Amino acid sequence: MEEFLVSVFKMAVPLLLCSLGTLFSEKAGTVNIGLEGSMLTGALFGVLGSYWTGSPYIGALIAMTSCVVLSLVFAFFTVTIRANQIVMGVAINTIATGLTISLNRIFLTSASVVKVNGFKSIPIPFLNKIPVIGEVLFDQTVPAYFAYILVFLTWFVYSKTDLGLRIRAVGEYPAACDTVGINVARLRYSTLLYGGIMAGLAGAYISTGQLSAFSEGMISGRGFTAYAAVIFGNFTPLGVFRSCMIFAVGMGLQYRLQAMDTPVSYYFWMMLPYIITIVALCMYRKRSNAPKYSGIPYVKG
Amino acid sequence: MAILEMKHVSKYFGKVAANVDVNLSVEQGEVHALLGENGAGKSTLMNILYGLYEQSSGHIYLNGERLKLRNPKDAINKGIGMVHQHFMLVPTLTVIENVVLGMDSNHAILDLKKSAEEFAEMAKNYDMPIDPWAKVSSLSVGQQQRAEILKALYRKASILILDEPTAVLTPQEATALFDVIRRLTAEKLTIILISHKMNEIMAVCNRCTVLRQGRVVATMPVSEIQDASQLAELMVGQQVKLTMDKKPSTPGPCVLKVQNISYKDKHKVSRLNKVSFQIHAGEIVGICGVDGNGQSELVRCITGLIHPSEGQILLGAEDISKEHTSEILKKGVSHIPEDRHKMGMIMDMSINENLILMSFHQKPFSKNKLLNWKWIRSHNEDIVETYNVKTPDIYERAGNLSGGNQQKFVVGRELDRKPALLVAMHPARGLDIGATKFIQQRLLEESERGAAVLLVSTELDEIMELSDRIVVMNSGNVVGIVNQAEATRERLGLMMASEV
């Protein structure tokens, strides 16, 4: 049981980082399905960075930087050029797939890199001795601690700050924001870049934090799941937290059941988290908190 | 000395000249009316003053100092506030959140409680109480407008622009607004008011500036205005016929028979209670009442957008109370909806496309599922010309038209279908004097042609002038039905306010 919880909490970390990160840009009215590609890019550069410098932390920084560049491209085309956001998201995903495969073969496969330095868990003294939750909560890596603190931080920024108010308003009625002097484009740029940073960190956590290696296509839908968590979480920080945990339980179950040697095919259990995602999204029809101007570029005047 | 001056201001949208060499001078503490036909450039001029648009040429001076407005924030910082023709409030946020939204003085961590206290205090001082914690979507239109005005005042506006503030208000709310305006000018605030309603201009304004096709044609004290026709002539540039010749109607067979219909909304609140009346061919029946007393629900029931919980709606001999809207429209019903943006048009489509929304599946609009664009184009150009819709061409994005011109093409589209029953809700909302008379004249012609017309309006004059019979509504009930000859303002007013 304890082992199961540990794996669920680990599984939830990248989802939390990515979906809490993208919550702001979604709420501000941009639809970014390029998260999958961003996470994949982050995963590769995390490993590359760790391989080059020997430090997974510098690796994570390089991962975040690479994703900022991707987000900048996405923001430029969707906000400034007003290209279709879904098409751009698909483009980012396609580019990321090709890019990571090429770079992986050039730098890692050819040099037969098997493992790089990964994040080490840093137990918190005393707290980690608490039965059950001690190991689950207080014997984690830095990005994992950060992910859980981020839940609180995101909630705070979202509901208590001036920035949070602007973000909530922009996706709802950009023209009104314009009339009170809010720069809609700038706000959308910043939230997209921030979302990129978090997706990069999430990707680096998956590669350097869990396996200490990169494999092609290793994100396998977790970027999309993070996006689904924002919708299923009804665009609120706590809702996003809740749905990430539900999805993480689904993933944890998947690994458990795969390992348990059940008569059902291994491939069936692989589908499980995605089936949970789909069922969850179907059950959740009332999207009361979804921004009204989601996916619609803003034209001034 | 003038507090605000706009000198030689011009604004072009591509080839469209919205403002040409405009000079406007406003004194401190006055209420300055800005008048003009639909599309004359009033909103555009004010949007320039508010920093939303940049003028193509010309300068703005505040207290003799030249203003450079790059965005609304610059204007707000100079004490200019604006309440837009279409409200700029975020419906999902509370009043106080809307009020502080985007303010420079906000701390990174908001103290909404403190702001709400200050705001409520200020609102009380201006005699405009409002709950700062109410969600905007739950407010009535009048309250939303109050929130908008207070929002500007909270930002310390000393010049307040009101763009057609009364277009969507009930007469009572409008009267309350004028009290507020008087009170604000007593405190040395300066107000620029855009309005199409003569009586309002006479009641609260000191001076007025008239725009025609983007140019200023006159600036004068309102005391020098003799009558509505003089003003209309200034605006249009030629004599406008303001009287209407309604011929006595010769009612034909019954077209619409509403029998005891009731409707409860999703909160189980009764909105319509056993409403009955009928309209014969060639007759105009007016529905009058304070906005929100069941008129919207009644119209929605007749057009099939909602279904009454009991009762019958007979169109000819057929019961349509359970029918789908598309079926009802096919039976020869036209609908001019109350909210053109939400129900009457698609902002991002061209006028050409908007004009065929109702009929594209019929001959000669289309043949074998293919649209006959050539025919459609010439047809639509006729409508645009007949209804005097001001637009560079029919391919213009509908949302770019001025508010009144949007209304005109919606009306044009609906009348063009030669309906057996015309349901018109606030058909002249946002229209200038000339266009209002034109549309009203068209309604009369429709009834003379033999159409049954249901006219819903909050303007008593409009109702009394056009209707053969007047159905007075109050809280979902029919208070009484009055013939045109017996209708007086006092009598209708009493009935509208009466308890049932």
Ligand SMILES: Nc1ncnc2c1ncn2[C@@H]1O[C@H](COP(=O)(O)OP(=O)(O)OP(=O)(O)O)[C@@H](O)[C@H]1O
């Ligand atoms: N964003 C825009 N793009 C292109 N043309 C525009 C735009 N805004 C306004 N126009 C054009 O400029 C002219 C003036 O429009 P404006 O909205 O200022 O009129 P108005 O006087 O406020 O009319 P109304 O009484 O109907 O509101 C119109 O011909 C309109 O079509």
Ligand SMILES: [Mg+2]
């Ligand atoms: Mg206007």
